Amino acid sequence: MGLRLGFHYHVPALLKEDEIYTPGYQAVFIDSLAPYCEKIICFLHSPHAEEAYQCSSKIQSKNVELVNIGLHGSVPQRMLYSRSHTAPLFERKDELDALLIRGPSPLLPAMARRVPELPKALLLVASYMDGVDSLPQPRWRKELIRLWSFWNESQQLKIAKQSLTFVNSARLYNNLHGSVPKLIQTRTTTISEKDIVVREDTCQRPPYHILFSGRITSEKGIYDILEALSLLSKQKVDFILDLVGMPENIEFMPELWSHAEKSGIRDRIRYHGFKSVGEELFSYYRQADVFIIASQSSEGFPRTIWEAFSQSTPVIATSVGSIPIFLKNGQDALLATPNCPAELAESLMRIFSDSDLRKRLIHNGRQLAQENTLDARAKEMIKKIISWLERT
DSSP states (O other): OOEEEEEEOSSOOEEETTEEEEOHHHHHHHHHHGGGEEEEEEEEEEOOGGGGGGOOEEOOOTTEEEEEEEEOOOHHHHHHTHHHHHHHHHHHGGGOSEEEEEESOTTHHHHHHHSTTSOEEEEEOOOGGGGSTTSSSOHHHHHHHHHHHHHHHHHHHHHHTTSEEEESSHHHHHHHTTTOSEEEEOOOOOOOGGGOOOOOOOOOSSSEEEEEESOBSGGGTHHHHHHHHHHHHHTTOOEEEEEESOBSSTTHHHHHHHHHHHHTOGGGEEEOOOOOTTHHHHHHHHHOSEEEOOOOSOOSOOHHHHHHHHTTOOEEEESOTTHHHHOOBTTTBEEEOTTOHHHHHHHHHHHHHOHHHHHHHHHHHHHHHHHTOHHHHHHHHHHHHHHHHHHO
16 A cells, blocks of 8 residues: 655645646645555645736645645744644544645644644655844844744754654754754755756857846845846846735835846846746746846745746856755856855856856756756655655
């Protein structure tokens, strides 16, 4: 008999005409696990009205069931009603062999503790503590968020010590190594084998299309990117910046437009909105001459880099988190110092002017994407979970 797996994360999902819809990166992740399981039961929130449009990707696998654990409200609301949110898991626990929880997540500790007898696997992809200082919040609120994040992380650690724990960054691995007995480093991606596209070269003629895709936030270095482009504009370089993704809040885009106006590059920016993982999103990578991400602080390995690699788009990134561990500067991507717009501008000029460099980055990046597809990582993860269950 195959594995009967429960899954929880805070990203919501909804049912439409008996089909499950959720944001694209979660849909492809669940679909990647499904071939190796007898059944997956997803314990997920329903979206609130403002985020329902993000649930745009259908889960294709027929052995996946959605269990609604309640509205995806604010973190305080979810914590206050954690008993209600975890009740559906308690009611269905006898149908499961194991529970996989992606974290960090507000309800991770409550979910794990509601079913103490059920074996758990964690997939940890970040730390809530890392982003507190850059939040656009008053100081007093930042400190409250910091205290809650510390509590959540300490509770998560207690669960991890008793679980099979996957992490997607060397930093998380190093932080947990020695404290978590069953610790495995993996890589998270949204790319399947069928998504790989071969292009030999880009930057054939100006205007050069520069793409940023993902969560549009200062943490991803979007203002550093704008400063770098302002430097290029002063050098009379012809370019267009394509922005694809979701702003961190409703105030962010007006602030970004104001910054771009002051930098003299407002008319060179195109905002395309949120695009779900899949063909529509990938088409923006294929139209791009270069992909850029300028994360300012530590993170795992951004899935957007894998997306760029898969579409044969050369990458410029900052040397933070697991990025310099997984990528060789000048071979797989160009890596710049974080918080340094001048280096980003220099890297862009190198991409535009050096065909041999571009072709090398494109080839090596695509090869890395082919070696780290969602299919391969999902099969490896389920194999590890089954092997762990057999030994417990």
